[in-house]
Amino acid sequence: MAQVTLRKIVKEYEGGVQAVKGIDLDIADHEFVVLVGPSGCGKSTTLRMIAGLEEITGGDIAIGGTVVNDIPPRDRDIAMVFQNYALYPHMTVFENMAFGLTLRKFPKEEIKRRVDNAARILDIAPLLERKPKALSGGQRQRVAMGRAIVRDPKVFLFDEPLSNLDAKLRVQMRTEITKVHQTVKTTTVYVTHDQVEAMTLADRVVVMNHGIIEQVGPPQELYHHPATKFVAGFIGSPAMNFIPARLVNGGAALNVELADGIRLPVPEDRAARYAPHAGRDVLFGIRPEHLTELRPNDHRQHLATFQAAPEVVEPMGMETLLHFWMQGNEICARVDPSTPAAPGVQQTLAADMSQMHIIDPQTDKVL
Amino acid sequence: MSATTADTAAQGIYQKAGSLRGERRRVLIWAYIALAFFVVFFLFPPVYMLITSLKSSAEIADLNGNPWLVTDPTLQHYRELLTEGNYLLHFRNSIIVTVAVVAITMVISILAAFSLSRMRFWGSSVLATGVFLTYLVPETLLFIPLFQIIGGLGLYNNLWAMILIYPTLTVPFCTWIMIGYFSSIPKELDEAALIDGANHFQMLWKIFIPVALPGILAATIFAFTVSWGQFLYPMAFLVSSEQMVLTTGIVSDLIRGDTFQWGKIMAGALLAALPPLLVYAFLMDYYIAGLTAGATKG
Ligand SMILES: Nc1ncnc2c1ncn2[C@@H]1O[C@H](COP(=O)(O)OP(=O)(O)OP(=O)(O)O)[C@@H](O)[C@H]1O
Ligand SMILES: [Mg+2]
Numbered sequence: 001m002a003q004v005t006l007r008k009i010v011k012e013y014e015g016g017v018q019a020v021k022g023i024d025l026d027i028a029d030h031e032f033v034v035l036v037g038p039s040g041c042g043k044s045t046t047l048r049m050i051a052g053l054e055e056i057t058g059g060d061i062a063i064g065g066t067v068v069n070d071i072p073p074r075d076r077d078i079a080m081v082f083q084n085y086a087l088y089p090h091m092t093v094f095e096n097m098a099f100g101l102t103l104r105k106f107p108k109e110e111i112k113r114r115v116d117n118a119a120r121i122l123d124i125a126p127l128l129e130r131k132p133k134a135l136s137g138g139q140r141q142r143v144a145m146g147r148a149i150v151r152d153p154k155v156f157l158f159d160e161p162l163s164n165l166d167a168k169l170r171v172q173m174r175t176e177i178t179k180v181h182q183t184v185k186t187t188t189v190y191v192t193h194d195q196v197e198a199m200t201l202a203d204r205v206v207v208m209n210h211g212i213i214e215q216v217g218p219p220q221e222l223y224h225h226p227a228t229k230f231v232a233g234f235i236g237s238p239a240m241n242f243i244p245a246r247l248v249n250g251g252a253a254l255n256v257e258l259a260d261g262i263r264l265p266v267p268e269d270r271a272a273r274y275a276p277h278a279g280r281d282v283l284f285g286i287r288p289e290h291l292t293e294l295r296p297n298d299h300r301q302h303l304a305t306f307q308a309a310p311e312v313v314e315p316m317g318m319e320t321l322l323h324f325w326m327q328g329n330e331i332c333a334r335v336d337p338s339t340p341a342a343p344g345v346q347q348t349l350a351a352d353m354s355q356m357h358i359i360d361p362q363t364d365k366v367l
Numbered sequence: 368m369s370a371t372t373a374d375t376a377a378q379g380i381y382q383k384a385g386s387l388r389g390e391r392r393r394v395l396i397w398a399y400i401a402l403a404f405f406v407v408f409f410l411f412p413p414v415y416m417l418i419t420s421l422k423s424s425a426e427i428a429d430l431n432g433n434p435w436l437v438t439d440p441t442l443q444h445y446r447e448l449l450t451e452g453n454y455l456l457h458f459r460n461s462i463i464v465t466v467a468v469v470a471i472t473m474v475i476s477i478l479a480a481f482s483l484s485r486m487r488f489w490g491s492s493v494l495a496t497g498v499f500l501t502y503l504v505p506e507t508l509l510f511i512p513l514f515q516i517i518g519g520l521g522l523y524n525n526l527w528a529m530i531l532i533y534p535t536l537t538v539p540f541c542t543w544i545m546i547g548y549f550s551s552i553p554k555e556l557d558e559a560a561l562i563d564g565a566n567h568f569q570m571l572w573k574i575f576i577p578v579a580l581p582g583i584l585a586a587t588i589f590a591f592t593v594s595w596g597q598f599l600y601p602m603a604f605l606v607s608s609e610q611m612v613l614t615t616g617i618v619s620d621l622i623r624g625d626t627f628q629w630g631k632i633m634a635g636a637l638l639a640a641l642p643p644l645l646v647y648a649f650l651m652d653y654y655i656a657g658l659t660a661g662a663t664k665g
Contacts, residue, residue: 053558074564086555090577099573100563147563 002064002154002187003029004050010058011045011211019045021211022059032181032188036198037208037234043191046208047157050189052076064154079148080157083164085140087132087147093119094128097146111150118149121183122176138169145177149184158190162197174200195235199223207231224355229283229364232357238288238321240357241331245284247277247358256284256356259327264304267353274358274367282367285357288321291333293341294350302353308333309346322347413637420444420633427629444630445638453608454635457616460526461595462642464612467530468594469587472537476586479538480545481571485557495546502539509535510603517604524606532604533594541586548582549575584650591646613639 004027011020020042027033035043048054050061052073060067068076079100087096094115101111119125122142132140141161148156161177162170178201181188192198198205199219207214207222207230215227219235226232232240246257247266254266254274264284266274294305308331310322315337322333322341333349341347358367419427421440426432448454482488483495513532522528552575560570576583601615608620617635621628 051558051562053561073558073561074566078562080559080562082555082559084553084555086553086559088556088559088574088578090580099560103564103569147559151563 003027003031004155004187004189005062006046006050006059007061008059009046009049009056009061011042011049011054012057019211020049023208023211023213025206025213025216027187027189029187030185032190032201032203033206034190034192034198034202034204035206035208036192036195037214039193041208042211043193043208044159047080047159047189047191050155051078051080051157077154078157079151079153079155080159081141081144081148081161083160085132085144085164087140087143089132092129092131093124093135093143093146096132096143097150100147100151114150114152115146118146121149121180122146137165138173141165141173142176145180149180152184152186154187156186156188156190158188160192161190162192163194170197177201196237199235205235207234209234226357226366228366229285229359232285232359232366236287238332238334240285240287241291241329242359243284243286243326243329243331244281244361246281247274247279249278254278256282256353256358258284258306262306264306264351264353264356265302266356267302270356277358277360277367281361283359283361285359285366286351287355288332288334290352290355291331292350292352293335293339294348295336298350300350300352300354303350304353305348305350307346308349309344310341311343313341313343322349413640416633416637420630420637422630424628424630444634448631448634448638452620453611453616454620456609457611457613457620458639460611460616461613461639464526464529464533465591465594465642468533468537469590471530471534472541472590473583473587475534475538476541476545477571477576477583479542480549481575483542484546484549486567498539498546499543501535502543506536506599510599513600514603523604524610526605526610526612528604529597529601529612532600533597536597537590537593541590544582544586544589545579548579552578588647588650592643595643 004025006023006025008022008024009020010018010022012018023046025033035046037043045054049056050063052068052071056069060069062068063076063078088099091099097115097118098111101114106114115128116125119128122145124139124142124146127135127139127143132143135143141164144161158177162173165173174197177190190201199222202219204216205219205222206216209230214234215222215231217225222231222235226235229242233242244259248255248257248263250257250263250265253268254271255263256266257263294303308322308324308326310324310333312321312323314321314323318337319334320337320339320341322335324331324333335341335349359365360367415434418435418437421437421442421444423439423441423443426437426439432438479498483491483498513535517523517528517532520528520531522531556574556578557570560574565573596614597612598614601612605611605615608616611619613635617632617639621632621635
């Protein structure tokens with residue numbers, strides 16, 4: 001059990017590629033932190049530096065208050081689960097899980113007790129005598145987690161552990177991981193490029209991009225208060241719509257004027273925040289779920305309606321996605337499946353302006 | 368009406384399926400013909416050796432006899448071989464040299480391959496290529512300079528010289544095979560082992576060697592075959608019969624001037640071929656088990 005601290009961590013691979021460009025991160029004891037970001041943003045590199053598998057070019061990493069920069073992986077008291085599981089193919093499940101303990105010269109009974117306990121948590125007790133090749137992908141994944149659990153390390157590190165599984169199993173294992181973390185409560189750093197995984201698993205999500213941290217926060221905070229355009233577009237699915245717009249003073253209130261001449265009033269409580277940017281070109285951001293049909297007896301305040309004709313209608317079952325174009329930008333709206341919608345037919349849509357975002361196109365910061 | 372059309376349609380599909388089976392049978396027949404040809408071709412010499420070794424010297428020399436028939440089988444050649452002369456001594460020498468060379472080769476090449484495939488150090492890739500290049504230098508070129516070295520070490524006409532020289536033939540190739548096998552082991556496996564607390568030696572011993580066992584067996588078989596059958600170096604460096612190994616011993620002891628003791632030569636060669644046969648049969652079981660275990664990974 002331990003906290004993990006990253007201070008100005010830099011990683012430069014030979015050849016001058018800066019994969020990680022000076023990141024700071026504090027992970028509390030028992031916390032489940034997810035590093036998320038697009039491919040190549042430096043997530044794995046960061047995780048591998050914590051593990052000690054990659055040398056640190058600059059900065060300090062501390063685990064449990066001790067700077068571990070020069071401590072080899074085996075003495076960092078960490079356990080890691082790899083994307084391809086990395087099970088030892090010649091050992092049985094039991095031996096795979098016991099390997100780390102055997103090397104550390106634990107007594108036989110203690111090893112057996114720990115392996116049995118982990119096998120019970122993970123539901124793999126009947127598989128202990130099998131070799132990895134006789135296991136399904138999901139079972140291998142469990143064994144890989146079991147190997148980490150038996151060690152009872154200070155920190156768990158996961159590098160995209162679920163991306164080799166099919167969609168259904170992935171959801172199932174996600175729940176499993178949450179369950180395990182609630183049981184063992186070990187500090188966890190988890191890497192994924194799947195934002196749904198990040199949102200569902202994390203106490204706090206770290207959004208990375210191009211080797212820097214864009215934002216750190218609990219999932220809800222990232223969803224409701226993204227700090228940058230990147231985070232706004234990365235978190236949430238389907239992704240947030242960005243529409244070029246202009247902030248204009250219209251009468252008493254501030255308005256977002258979309259390129260089509262559509263004017264949407266800014267809620268009063270935001271007016272003061274945006275007022276200094278009046279008259280400027282900005283990006284208007286709104287999530288598909290806040291762009292809906294106009295419901296009878298709708299009690300939501302700050303609804304602004306406008307007309308649009310969807311070009312593509314995608315019924316998903318629990319909702320229907322409408323795609324339409326506004327001056328070359330594809331916009332997505334999520335409407336109730338009972339809404340009559342057909343391609344090319346004009347339709348009234350309601351934007352929930354209390355959930356809007358204004359982004360400065362120069363800095364990509366959310367205002 | 369519609370039932371009949373459905374019937375004929377089904378029939379058409381059924382007939383097509385039948386022809387697939389026929390094709391499989393044709394392929395099998397050809398496979399058997401080809402295999403039979405190779406079996407006959409490769410068994411021809413040993414069978415001939417066996418037949419000749421069972422004939423008396425008089426029968427071998429009889430020009431009118433049928434070379435494929437034994438009229439009066441005898442174990443006389445085997446008896447003489449095993450009771451008189453240095454044949455057993457040569458056999459023992461061959462075993463000593465081969466066992467020592469295989470052991471030395473495997474230790475060196477496994478350690479070399481492990482460091483060349485896994486530990487990045489200055490010049491490691493050049494070294495890996497260099498190892499393979501040395502294998503390409505023919506031994507016929509090497510034995511003259513080696514003569515100087517062996518002479519300088521005072522090991523001329525000494526069995527131990529063979530244990531020193533043979534690894535120059537076996538180590539490069541075995542290292543090269545092992546580099547291939549070790550490189551195919553996913554990097555995450557060593558990283559998992561490192562995190563689990565293994566040092567490099569434990570990683571090699573507990574992960575790499577068991578996982579690459581098929582490769583190690585292949586390399587062992589190669590080293591064994593080369594050492595057991597090596598002819599040029601013992602021919603060049605060993606002169607007295609007591610120091611000789613089987614390959615040269617049979618030739619020098621059983622051919623006196625222009626008298627070839629064919630019966631004993633055949634018996635000796637046949638017995639000399641037994642150990643490789645046993646080693647192959649024994650290791651092949653593991654080899655194939657290992658191969659298939661690797662194949663289903665994924
Ligand atoms: N060994 C290496 N040598 C040089 N550059 C590397 C090396 N490993 C990674 N990189 C580079 O560092 C950057 C970050 O890589 P990293 O593996 O951390 O990405 P990632 O966020 O894990 O991506 P993914 O989601 O695809 O796994 C990439 O641009 C990559 O090309
Ligand atoms: Mg990665």
